[in-house]
Amino acid sequence: MLYPKPQLKPSGDRALRITFGDERSLEVNRPVRALSAMLESQPIPGLREMVPTYASLTVLYDPDAVAFQELKSRLAQMAEDAMRHQDAENAGRLLRIPVCYQGPCAPDMEYICGYTGLGPQEVISLHTQEAYFVFQLGFTPGCPFIGPLQEQLHVPLMQSPRTNTPKGAVAISVGQTVIYPRATPGGMRIAGSTPVQLFQLDHSDLTLFKPGDRVQFAAVDETEYRAIQARAVNLYDGVEIVKDDR
Amino acid sequence: MTDNPPVTYLTVLRPGALSSVQDLGRPGYQRLGIAESGAMDTYSLVQANRLLGNPDGVAVLEMTLVGPKLRFEREGVFALTGSDLSAQLDDETLVPGRAHRAAAGQILRFGPRRNGMRAYLAVPGGFAAPLVLGSRSTYIYAGFGGPEGRALQKGDQLKCLADPACAAASPEPLPGNLRLPPDGPRVLRVIMGPHEDRFTSRGLETFLNSSFRVTTESNRMGYRLQGPPIEHSNGPIVVSEATPLGAIQVPGQGHPVLLLRERGTTGGYTKIACIVSADIDTICQVPPGGELTFKTVGLEQAQQAERDRWRALDAWRPPLKRGV
16 A cells, blocks of 8 residues: 555664555555656765665765754754656666576476466566566665566465575566575575576676566576576576666 | 875685674665665774775774684785684784784785674775765675675785885874773663663563574574564554664564665665664674673763774874775
8 A cells, every 4th residue: 555645764873764655566666766757866964875676765974964853854854855756657667687597597486386376488488577666676686676577476485494595596486576686595486597697796786677667577498597697697698688777 | 095006915825714804884865765885884994994004984894703814915904803714814812902914915814703893994995996976885685885795705916005015004002992992792882762662671671681692593684583582562664764784683583683885775674773884883793692781871971882883993193084
């Protein structure tokens, strides 16, 4: 649900959280993106960082440069403007990401089919049929939280997380898809794997995705997956930028 | 300072439990999932640098619980602060909080932990390591920063960015009021929320009136605490949002997790409170088994506490230069 008014609250003594709602939806995320863009074009002195997420934007500030109350009243005004902001839903970047949904690339496909009652082809066509949003990056460098995922694909988290989810795993759970930029522990179900790089320190973008990008997954077979993997050494290798009108 | 060619100063004979190169971290990238990393106890880091006349933010060695064994490859000065891990230079016992001089070939080793959790070793000009996103800090969980993105290994050669023999090392030790206090129960000040309304009043009371112990499942990402379970009113899951430094998450079983320098930058568990900036360094010096309680303070009070702490340090010795 989108709240009638944004809620502003401290999160510790150097962070202020502006929340617009309580769900993972485009409706609630829209003002997060709008406020984020407003703050980028008209920075507030003393504001150090912003962390946009599904339903809130958290700003980190320097209390020696800006007092909490002053920051809060300025942001409250901007946040209300952001809620009135109507953006074109398909503005920004659209990236096409190859995913192999077969064999060793998709260790949890059998579980996903068993749980949802869908066949593998149905899972793949659902996951590739529409462009999703990148709501936030978090967890590890460059790790995107993508959605909202169609309800037919909502599967629960693992009871006990894997100690090692492989790099490139395209994993789903309730409402979202995450792609693991490097091998880390993780409790989501692996529907496929992408050969592309999500994080590169010596690339000026650092991360393949930015909050607010749209993603279209495209199924590739194992042969194609390996071919792309062999040449995907840098960010964007193997990725098609379908649209970029930022 | 970074223009000087790095000079090989130390060889790692034994790495210790977890020794890594750290500075004040790399703020500015949390929206991309990149935690700031950096020294767990920044107060001790800055003290070590000021003892040598270094700028505050140059890279030092952070040593955890079991210290390393290091050989000096040339004559020079160094400073130790933070935890007392029974440092010895050959046969001489060294106490933290002062600068020392070593001759080429001397061995710096550490023994039993006497107090605290993390000791800091500063060298003239700071340790050399590539600047990654504005910092030399090792981000262990992500595998970059520091030497090769990892903790020290046997055989590593550590270089420093100034001539180790000619630094303005202070003969005066750090005054007692700035030193790490002896181990004992710690009271951590917190700002409540942002999810305090997701707990029952009994849950809030448990949080504020119980003592908790730091478990062995504690690292640079965060500390897990053991104590009476904190009761939620409506489950532990929230829509994933930013997790600032010091945020205290309470997952399903009700045991708090304190999120520290290498935490995930977002998270979907309820945050009951956040440790104030002035007490982050304190918690980072509490070893496994250490006891904690929480106490709420107001925002203004918390921000003032942080100013006071650095003012006290500046009164002893002002900063040479901020940043790296």
